[in-house]
Amino acid sequence: MKFDKKVQELVDSYGDWWNHGFDIPKMTKKLYPYTHLFSPIKINSITIKNRIVMGPMGNINMCDETGRPNAKMLKYFEARAAGGVGLITSGLIPISYGIDKSLIELGDLTYFPRIDRSRTVFAGWRDLAEICHAQGAKFFIQLTPGLGRVGNPQCLITQKKFPRSASNNPSWYIPQIPCLRLSDHSLKKIVKNAGQAAADAKASNIDGVYLHGHEGYLLEQITNPAFNRRKLGRYANYEQFGIDIIKEIRKRCGAKYPIMYRIDLSLALNETYKDTMNKTKSLKKFRNGRSIEQTLKYMEHLVEAGVDIFDVDLGCYDNWWLPHPPSSMPAGCFLEIAKMVKEHFATAKIKANSGLEVPIVGVGKLGYPDLAEKSLRDNKCDMVMLARPLLADPDWPNKAYRGENEDIIPCIGCQEGCLNEFVEGGHPQCAVNPRTAFEEELSKEIPPADIKKKVAVIGAGPAGITAAEVLIKRGHTVTIFEKNKVIGGQLLAGSKAKIKYGIANYLIYLEHVVNKLKATGKLTLLLNTEAKVENIKAENFDSIIVSSGAHNNKFPIKGIDNKNVFFAVDVLINPQLVKNYNKIAVVGGGVVGTETAYMLAYEFNKQPFVIEMDKYIMNHVCTANRGHIIHYLQEKDVKLYNMTRCLEMKEHSIVVAQNIDKNVPNPYITWNPILPENVNNPLAKNPKDKYVTKELEADAIVLAMGVSPNCKLYYDLVAANAAPEINLIGDAFKSAKVHQATRAAYRKARSI
Numbered sequence: 001m002k003f004d005k006k007v008q009e010l011v012d013s014y015g016d017w018w019n020h021g022f023d024i025p026k027m028t029k030k031l032y033p034y035t036h037l038f039s040p041i042k043i044n045s046i047t048i049k050n051r052i053v054m055g056p057m058g059n060i061n062m063c064d065e066t067g068r069p070n071a072k073m074l075k076y077f078e079a080r081a082a083g084g085v086g087l088i089t090s091g092l093i094p095i096s097y098g099i100d101k102s103l104i105e106l107g108d109l110t111y112f113p114r115i116d117r118s119r120t121v122f123a124g125w126r127d128l129a130e131i132c133h134a135q136g137a138k139f140f141i142q143l144t145p146g147l148g149r150v151g152n153p154q155c156l157i158t159q160k161k162f163p164r165s166a167s168n169n170p171s172w173y174i175p176q177i178p179c180l181r182l183s184d185h186s187l188k189k190i191v192k193n194a195g196q197a198a199a200d201a202k203a204s205n206i207d208g209v210y211l212h213g214h215e216g217y218l219l220e221q222i223t224n225p226a227f228n229r230r231k232l233g234r235y236a237n238y239e240q241f242g243i244d245i246i247k248e249i250r251k252r253c254g255a256k257y258p259i260m261y262r263i264d265l266s267l268a269l270n271e272t273y274k275d276t277m278n279k280t281k282s283l284k285k286f287r288n289g290r291s292i293e294q295t296l297k298y299m300e301h302l303v304e305a306g307v308d309i310f311d312v313d314l315g316c317y318d319n320w321w322l323p324h325p326p327s328s329m330p331a332g333c334f335l336e337i338a339k340m341v342k343e344h345f346a347t348a349k350i351k352a353n354s355g356l357e358v359p360i361v362g363v364g365k366l367g368y369p370d371l372a373e374k375s376l377r378d379n380k381c382d383m384v385m386l387a388r389p390l391l392a393d394p395d396w397p398n399k400a401y402r403g404e405n406e407d408i409i410p411c412i413g414c415q416e417g418c419l420n421e422f423v424e425g426g427h428p429q430c431a432v433n434p435r436t437a438f439e440e441e442l443s444k445e446i447p448p449a450d451i452k453k454k455v456a457v458i459g460a461g462p463a464g465i466t467a468a469e470v471l472i473k474r475g476h477t478v479t480i481f482e483k484n485k486v487i488g489g490q491l492l493a494g495s496k497a498k499i500k501y502g503i504a505n506y507l508i509y510l511e512h513v514v515n516k517l518k519a520t521g522k523l524t525l526l527l528n529t530e531a532k533v534e535n536i537k538a539e540n541f542d543s544i545i546v547s548s549g550a551h552n553n554k555f556p557i558k559g560i561d562n563k564n565v566f567f568a569v570d571v572l573i574n575p576q577l578v579k580n581y582n583k584i585a586v587v588g589g590g591v592v593g594t595e596t597a598y599m600l601a602y603e604f605n606k607q608p609f610v611i612e613m614d615k616y617i618m619n620h621v622c623t624a625n626r627g628h629i630i631h632y633l634q635e636k637d638v639k640l641y642n643m644t645r646c647l648e649m650k651e652h653s654i655v656v657a658q659n660i661d662k663n664v665p666n667p668y669i670t671w672n673p674i675l676p677e678n679v680n681n682p683l684a685k686n687p688k689d690k691y692v693t694k695e696l697e698a699d700a701i702v703l704a705m706g707v708s709p710n711c712k713l714y715y716d717l718v719a720a721n722a723a724p725e726i727n728l729i730g731d732a733f734k735s736a737k738v739h740q741a742t743r744a745a746y747r748k749a750r751s752i
């Protein structure tokens with residue numbers, strides 16, 4: 001197997017990145033004013049007003065049934081354009097209907113916007129381009145030749161057609177399903193479609209096209225020997241398909257139309273999985289990925305064919321935490337990759353056909369103005385791409401320009417609102433910005449209330465603070481009751497580990513919001529104050545919002561009250577609690593349990609292991625987020641026991657019942673996703689109940705068995721008629737995620 005030294009170094013550093021030169025980022029403004037970020041750049045015939053590119057994010061379900069961009073999509077992009085970004089890119093827009101069978105759902109529908117339907121859809125694109133232009137932003141459309149093996153294999157059932165790929169490759173979702181080899185004829189058809197889509201984009205006043213050549217999508221499946229093992233025909237040369245597409249676009253759009261190409265410098269599969277690549281059937285075929293050297297050569301040929309600008313990252317679906325770096329990955333994770341390409345192009349004197357240098361765009365958790373500016377000043381890249389940071393805060397560029405960094409809402413890397421929402425059937429949104437992708441419905445200015453009210457908010461977690469902010473903007477006066485001495489609720493424990501720096505920054509942001517609200521004179525924040533029914537009732541509030549969070553579950557298990565048993569949230573806040581213990585059993589393999597194990601292993605050199613009753617560790621968590629944690633837990637030899645129940649806790653051990661059936665899934669599988677529960681996989685093998693009792697050595701036991709809503713106060717307030725209107729939101733309503741809490745708080749508060 002080939003290994004690229006640089007890729008290996010990077011991949012090896014992503015577990016304890018803080019020991020490998022990556023800083024814990026903050027919204028500081030040491031480098032303000034951001035002279036490099038806010039300088040123009042030329043791409044072929046157009047000039048972009050600054051160095052900020054909005055990263056492509058699938059506009060899934062943001063179009064009407066024909067694929068025409070709808071009001072949701074238009075307003076969503078308008079908000080980002082008005083926020084000051086120089087170049088906006090759309091999410092992936094397929095151009096291979098009829099060829100890539102995975103694009104179509106039952107009823108011949110698709111959730112993707114389309115540009116391949118001529119006049120039926122053009123109006124939406126024309127409007128979108130003009131909306132961006134009016135705000136001073138340029139707009140590129142991202143064209144994708146398709147999904148191939150990473151598309152939904154349900155086409156096998158709904159259309160009786162196999163999914164397709166470059167060669168006979170296993171489906172990413174269900175590896176038992178083969179994706180069949182596309183013919184040269186089909187690929188040539190896609191090349192023609194690319195030219196037509198680009199010509200239509202140009203005619204629609206779209207400023208450039210952007211090829212979706214990374215992450216193991218179909219374009220990369222054909223242009224990477226890991227997936228393209230064809231021996232015969234035009235596309236046995238893995239570079240040919242990409243080059244043909246670029247040439248066709250040039251032929252249709254002329255020399256001056258900008259073409260951008262997204263590429264990963266390496267799939268980083270061998271470097272990620274090492275010997276597992278040899279042992280795992282569904283990975284084995286992919287061992288011959290493009291080396292850095294091959295990728296650079298391919299990029300040179302793409303430039304000769306007509307590419308003007310690249311952005312570069314690492315990885316693919318099978319190590320999804322690379323192209324979709326989650327909360328636990330370092331900020332600026334791919335800057336070294338961009339720098340490498342930039343240096344190579346400079347040394348080899350590669351220029352675009354326009355005569356200009358080929359700008360290299362850096363991507364990957366760059367949403368911190370100092371970091372973004374520094375990456376430009378240090379010549380690591382020519383532009384910075386911000387994807388999720390612009391979901392969290394569309395006004396990021398304007399705020400950075402004005403030096404209002406503390407007002408920037410930081411992305412927390414959870415991928416709950418963005419990726420997971422559409423994976424589960426919705427459209428992209430954001431956990432920390434409830435307006436994102438609802439701009440068509442929720443005006444930016446919060447409308448004033450007709451009747452000004454005196455409102456009590458119980459709990460100063462994200463739901464309570466979001467609600468208080470909206471209520472005060474509506475003209476109400478608010479009193480927050482918080483039983484802790486600080487704000488933050490559940491986020492407090494969730495912000496302590498090094499890999500949770502996103503939450504730590506969000507907490508700083510929420511404190512800033514609270515301080516601003518206090519300065520209006522309309523907010524009273526009562527810390528160390530437990531809300532009691534009689535006190536609340538006596539104050540005659542017009543309205544009450546109960547956002548009193550959740551409490552830790554504790555089940556009646558023998559030994560659970562022993563002195564060596566702790567709650568994970570307490571350990572996260574005060575790791576000293578377990579300083580005298582080494583082997584630590586973490587009971588509960590959800591986010592809290594696994595992240596606690598991660599912190600104990602990586603920051604405190606302990607030997608944790610994780611016990612989880614469910615079939616999967618970190619079930620219902622975004623595949624990228626769980627992949628990173630699980631992979632690097634394995635790298636640190638942290639043992640994961642799924643389908644394992646805790647029976648008894650002792651002083652030096654834990655007694656468990658473990659299912660040892662052969663169909664219990666390998667808990668370390670990160671190269672395939674867990675299918676959503678509403679997807680019926682006829683090929684799934686269900687484990688039988690084959691539990692055996694085991695006693696595992698453990699000095700201490702940490703409980704992460706989930707939480708339950710703190711809703712009693714709400715029902716007591718209702719029973720006592722404590723105010724004319726009483727509402728229950730956040731974890732106190734249903735223990736869920738930040739996303740659900742802020743979304744409910746924002747909507748409810750707008751209606752009071």
Ligand SMILES: Cc1cc2nc3c(=O)[nH]c(=O)nc-3n(C[C@H](O)[C@H](O)[C@H](O)COP(=O)(O)O)c2cc1C
Binds near residue numbers: 262324386387
């Ligand atoms: C919700 C979501 C959708 C995405 N869709 C696309 C896409 O359509 N095309 C693409 O090339 N990358 C896509 N990406 C990857 C992003 O463009 C970007 O590379 C990644 O989020 C890392 O950048 P960031 O840290 O600035 O978010 C998507 C990411 C997210 C979060």
Ligand code: SF4
Binds near residue numbers: 414
């Ligand atoms: S949902 Fe989470 S990861 Fe996605 S943009 Fe919002 S804060 Fe960032």
